[in-house]
Structures are given as C-alpha cells and as structure tokens.
Amino acid sequence: GAVVSQHPSRVICKSGTSVKIECRSLDFQATTMFWYRQFPKQSLMLMATSNEGSKATYEQGVEKDKFLINHASLTLSTLTVTSAHPEDSSFYICSARDQQGVYEQYFGPGTRLTVT
C-alpha cells in the first residue's frame, strides 16, 4: 500500500529556533498534503492543506507566518515551525492524498516536537 514518511520522527529544539519537518509520499504522487497537530490525549486538528506548487490554505487560528508550509514537488511537503516556543511542542502528523484512483488519504507516522 501507499506509504507516507516523516522526518524526523522526534526532534528537540531550543526556544526561539526553527525546525523543519519533512513529509514524503514514497510510492505515489500527492497533489494535496495535509498537516495536522495533536496535543496529548486529544484528537488531530487540521492545521493546513497544501497543494503542489501553490500556497497552503491554513485553518482558522493557525498562524501562517509561524507554521510555514512548502509543497514544492508531488512527493514532498515541509512544515517549518519558526521561532518555536514550548507551547508549540506537539505531535505533528502529515497526510497525503493520491491523485489517482479513489483519491485515498494516507497518514505519516508523525513527528514529536519538543521545544525546551
């Protein structure tokens, strides 16, 4: 089946620094990718939707200048958390939608971000 990978799986960074998370569709092309955030013991909340070659669409309340999303190719999207603060610590999960067949949505394994 289709596989979505994320890198890194875990990252610890200092407050004020930026961190980049990569999301790749390994065996299919994804015109659309999604970024979710999950706080401990809570559900997934959609942060933004990115389409290859165009600007991401952010959900209400998500700071686009803080969470920079780039979807430069059909297999790669990146999320950069800029000037990270401890409250940005969370589990970030990406998802990719294939552009053929039944347009299924596949989820990555997640990235645990800890800001100290």
Next chain:
Amino acid sequence: AQSVTQLDSHVSVSEGTPVLLRCNYSSSYSPSLFWYVQHPNKGLQLLLKYTSAATLVKGINGFEAEFKKSETSFHLTKPSAHMSDAAEYFCVVRRNTGGFKTIFGAGTRLFVKA
C-alpha cells in the same frame, strides 16, 4: 456541514469480552467513514473504511463496523478484546464531493483489563 461524535471518551473491557466503540456522524453529502487506531506515541493505523459499498465492513485484527444510515452511526466492534487492543481509536468522516475534507472524532481510549 460535517461532524463526528464519539460517544465515549473512555471504554474499559476485560480481555476476551466484546468491544463496542460508538460513533455518530452527520454529513450533508454521502460520506466515507473510517476507524483508525493510534497506539501511544505512534502514528495512525487504518482499521477499516466504509465507502458506500457493503454496510458491514470488516477490518484488520478482528474489528468490524456497521454503517447505519437511519441512525447515522458507524460503531466499531470486536467479539473478543485482546490486551494489544488497548489504544486510542478515532472515528473519521470524510467528504469527497463539494470539497475534500476530513473530520476526526475526539477519540475513545480503550482500556483492556487482564
């Protein structure tokens, strides 16, 4: 508009007894419905999905769910719980027409007692 409600935040069962995790949904369109499982500090694993074919859907690890349009429900069941089933379960509704949108339920934590 779409929404999904998982009726129980926690469910506790004994090993070997049946599991029932309840999910109600609302959707203006004919939705696709999914159940995902998430073990601690892990990503999501798809258990099963309903996409307008058979209303009784069989998934992995002995789980199944029945789509009941009249009740707008999509409850997840398993005849006999195993210790390894202890995890968080998410019911998900997805709209495929009029704009692709996925909505997650709040999750149900399943505890399995020995």
